[in-house]
Amino acid sequence: xxxxxxxxxxxxxxxxxxxxxxxxxxxxxxxxxxxxxxxxxxxxxxxxxxxxxxxxxxxxxxxxxxxxxxxxxxxxxxxxxxxxxxxxxxxxxxxxxxxxxxxxxxxxxxxxxxxxxxxxxxxxxxxxxxxxxxxx
Amino acid sequence: xxxxxxxxxxxxxxxxxxxxxxxxxxxxxxxxxxxxxxxxxxxxxxxxxxxxxxxxxxxxxxxxxxxxxxxxxxxxxxxxxxxxxxxxxxxxxxxxxxxxxxxxxxxxxxxxxxxxxxxxxxxxxxxxxxxxxxxxxxxxxxxxxxxxxxxxxxxx
Numbered sequence: 001x002x003x004x005x006x007x008x009x010x011x012x013x014x015x016x017x018x019x020x021x022x023x024x025x026x027x028x029x030x031x032x033x034x035x036x037x038x039x040x041x042x043x044x045x046x047x048x049x050x051x052x053x054x055x056x057x058x059x060x061x062x063x064x065x066x067x068x069x070x071x072x073x074x075x076x077x078x079x080x081x082x083x084x085x086x087x088x089x090x091x092x093x094x095x096x097x098x099x100x101x102x103x104x105x106x107x108x109x110x111x112x113x114x115x116x117x118x119x120x121x122x123x124x125x126x127x128x129x130x131x132x133x134x135x136x
Numbered sequence: 137x138x139x140x141x142x143x144x145x146x147x148x149x150x151x152x153x154x155x156x157x158x159x160x161x162x163x164x165x166x167x168x169x170x171x172x173x174x175x176x177x178x179x180x181x182x183x184x185x186x187x188x189x190x191x192x193x194x195x196x197x198x199x200x201x202x203x204x205x206x207x208x209x210x211x212x213x214x215x216x217x218x219x220x221x222x223x224x225x226x227x228x229x230x231x232x233x234x235x236x237x238x239x240x241x242x243x244x245x246x247x248x249x250x251x252x253x254x255x256x257x258x259x260x261x262x263x264x265x266x267x268x269x270x271x272x273x274x275x276x277x278x279x280x281x282x283x284x285x286x287x288x289x290x291x292x
Binding site for chain 1: 233242258269
């Protein structure tokens with residue numbers, strides 16, 4: 001597993017891409033949101049000394065079986081599920097319309113996961129500014 | 137029934153003293169097995185573990201079925217698929233969109249399923265319209281709701 005600082009940088013890196021994705025690409029907004037959350041989670045796991053993360057399954061398993069991560073787990077697994085599905089669909093915008101991105105993908109999943117990571121890691125400097133999607 | 141002689145009428149294999157002793161198991165088809173006492177005991181323990189696991193799986197499936205049934209207005213179907221070391225439950229919502237409220241409930245339910253000692257259980261929500269992109273209905277187990285038929289298929 002990479003260093004916590006590496007995951008923190010990639011968390012920020014992926015987050016910066018989200019507002020640059022045109023709104024009609026909701027599938028890729030969801031996917032990049034998921035990988036933003038993934039690096040936030042890996043940042044926390046790395047800070048906590050969890051070194052057994054080698055793939056999605058092992059990460060999900062740690063989240064599912066550690067009470068400390070219950071709050072994150074409930075939201076992260078939904079975002080994981082959504083991202084695993086939407087990118088394979090022929091009509092992704094029908095499954096996740098744009099009007100659900102800010103209220104639900106960010107509001108229910110990404111922001112609460114990030115907030116919990118900031119709280120549990122004690123890093124108040126971690127990314128947190130609201131994301132505004134390009135209106136084009 | 138108690139043995140009137142007061143003696144134990146069973147032959148016993150004790151791991152401590154008979155663990156390395158070879159035994160010949162002689163089935164009716166004469167396909168003989170030679171196993172040590174330790175191997176015989178381990179095999180019995182494995183069978184018991186398998187029975188327990190299957191009981192747990194069966195109980196979990198019933199609970200998933202009932203859980204979905206209580207949300208019939210929002211859940212159209214549920215299939216169960218073994219994937220690697222996990223059991224994955226695929227749900228399709230009645231809605232054509234990802235149902236965020238249902239997803240919240242599924243996430244809590246996923247944590248609840250940890251009580252079953254079967255390894256990892258996962259839940260997924262996928263659209264009915266493209267259900268067979270994620271689940272092969274012929275090689276998975278239909279648990280609840282409408283059975284999926286590929287679009288364009290003609291019932292015979």
